[in-house]
Amino acid sequence: MSRSDTLLSVRGLRVGFAGVEVVRGVSFDVHAGEVLALVGESGAGKSLTARALLGMAPREATVSGDVLLGGSPVTPADWGRRIALVPQDALSALSPVHPVGDQLALALRSVRGMSRKDARRRAAAALEEVGIPAARSRAHPHEFSGGMRQRAVLAMALVNEPELVVADEPTTALDPETQDKVLGLLRERCAARGASLVLVTHALDVVREHADRMAVMYAGSLVEYGPVDRVLARPLAPYTVGLLASLPAVDGVPRTRLPVLPGRPPTPGELPHGCVFFPRCGRATDHCRTARPEPRSLDGREVACHHAAPESV
Numbered sequence: 001m002s003r004s005d006t007l008l009s010v011r012g013l014r015v016g017f018a019g020v021e022v023v024r025g026v027s028f029d030v031h032a033g034e035v036l037a038l039v040g041e042s043g044a045g046k047s048l049t050a051r052a053l054l055g056m057a058p059r060e061a062t063v064s065g066d067v068l069l070g071g072s073p074v075t076p077a078d079w080g081r082r083i084a085l086v087p088q089d090a091l092s093a094l095s096p097v098h099p100v101g102d103q104l105a106l107a108l109r110s111v112r113g114m115s116r117k118d119a120r121r122r123a124a125a126a127l128e129e130v131g132i133p134a135a136r137s138r139a140h141p142h143e144f145s146g147g148m149r150q151r152a153v154l155a156m157a158l159v160n161e162p163e164l165v166v167a168d169e170p171t172t173a174l175d176p177e178t179q180d181k182v183l184g185l186l187r188e189r190c191a192a193r194g195a196s197l198v199l200v201t202h203a204l205d206v207v208r209e210h211a212d213r214m215a216v217m218y219a220g221s222l223v224e225y226g227p228v229d230r231v232l233a234r235p236l237a238p239y240t241v242g243l244l245a246s247l248p249a250v251d252g253v254p255r256t257r258l259p260v261l262p263g264r265p266p267t268p269g270e271l272p273h274g275c276v277f278f279p280r281c282g283r284a285t286d287h288c289r290t291a292r293p294e295p296r297s298l299d300g301r302e303v304a305c306h307h308a309a310p311e312s313v
């Protein structure tokens, strides 16, 4: 059920390649002004989900389901203006041949029809908002440090004041201190404009520090989805329990030397019957081998597990 402040509504999103589904019926909402973190092991389908929100899935993908931004399907005309992507690789988002300030000014002119002079002035201000002095607006991307380049990408994503920013592991190429600063800045700039943020990340401390709600993906579907403080304090799906325990603690030191998530996720197209997590699940029963769990509301979040119960944790 959508709330009245739902900005983005995703229902039954499926993405497949050559008949093999890798995102398998994902549904969630993004509320106005919130940060929603999307987490899960490599290959879970986070990036494809993120890109499908913008209608930017690869050309060879088959996509179905509903993605509604403010009640309407997202179209390329919305890119940059209502919904913007911050990719992992800053260089791919910036042209190497034009000064950064000119690239921002061009984005402003093409979306807002600003005059050249106004666009230049606004572009310099947009760079200053992300901590890049206006005097550097004539610099090319290669003249910036990695952290500055990623800040410039944030400025580019935010310059036309989108309602929703989708950031796919936007800082993994940066050192931890710079990562934290850039993420803090991204969240702050979104909050200042009332924009919502979908943040794909592997880092639990990033979720804890920067997100309001989180969605946990496994093998192409959501297994647990709810407020960060609830899910982190008491994860209910066995996969979430294992994932959270396997991620490094805030200081980067592993929580445990034991493999808390034994085995590997299934290969797309070769999913087990029943619950797709059962080969790795310590709580699996015979029922789990035959019946696939549907998401249900439990303890203030959605959980897809036959045996999740608040008292079982």
Ligand SMILES: Nc1ncnc2c1ncn2[C@@H]1O[C@H](COP(=O)(O)OP(=O)(O)OP(=O)(O)O)[C@@H](O)[C@H]1O
Pocket: 017, 022, 040, 041, 042, 043, 044, 045, 046, 047, 048, 049, 058, 268
């Ligand atoms: N263009 C493509 N063609 C075929 N399969 C693809 C394509 N892009 C992604 N996939 C497959 O879809 C699945 C999900 O990929 P996705 O990139 O969304 O994972 P992810 O959760 O973002 O992983 P990571 O944490 O490693 O970035 C993977 O099995 C991947 O191999």
Ligand code: SF4
Pocket: 237, 238, 239, 275, 276, 277, 278, 281, 282, 283, 284, 285, 288, 293, 304, 305, 306, 307, 308
């Ligand atoms: S449904 Fe069964 S196998 Fe799947 S996560 Fe829950 S307990 Fe484990």
Ligand SMILES: [Mg+2]
Pocket: 046, 047, 048
């Ligand atoms: Mg990815």
